[in-house]
Amino acid sequence: MVSTSAKEVFIQGVTKDGKAFRPSDWAERLAGVLSQFRPGGAQPGSHLSYSPWCVPTTINGTKVVILHSDLRDYDVMAWDFAINFARDNGLQVVEACLIPE
Numbered sequence: 434m435v436s437t438s439a440k441e442v443f444i445q446g447v448t449k450d451g452k453a454f455r456p457s458d459w460a461e462r463l464a465g466v467l468s469q470f471r472p473g474g475a476q477p478g479s480h481l482s483y484s485p486w487c488v489p490t491t492i493n494g495t496k497v498v499i500l501h502s503d504l505r506d507y508d509v510m511a512w513d514f515a516i517n518f519a520r521d522n523g524l525q526v527v528e529a530c531l532i533p534e
Contacts, residue, residue, distance in 0.1 A: 439528035440501065443499055443500075443526070444463075444500065444519045446497065449525060460489035463489070463498050468484050
């Protein structure tokens with residue numbers, strides 16, 4: 434369960450039994466679905482970039498989607514969709530903070 438005080442949640446592309454989640458582009462697909470949820474709402478062409486609240490990345494060779502709590506504040510159903518995706522697929526979810534390089 435994710436606490437309501439977490440600012441960022443990392444959905445990792447590793448199942449709870451340690452296997453890599455497939456398909457390999459799952460993070461980009463999930464972020465693409467949530468691309469319309471962004472500050473100021475969906476704009477023409479906004480589907481061509483990821484929302485700053487749902488960003489796919491790779492950390493130490495593992496695909497990760499970083500969810501920001503602002504998504505939950507903006508649209509709780511979108512937040513629940515992402516969290517339930519992780520739960521339904523047995524993905525590891527951790528509360529963390531991305532430190533810029």
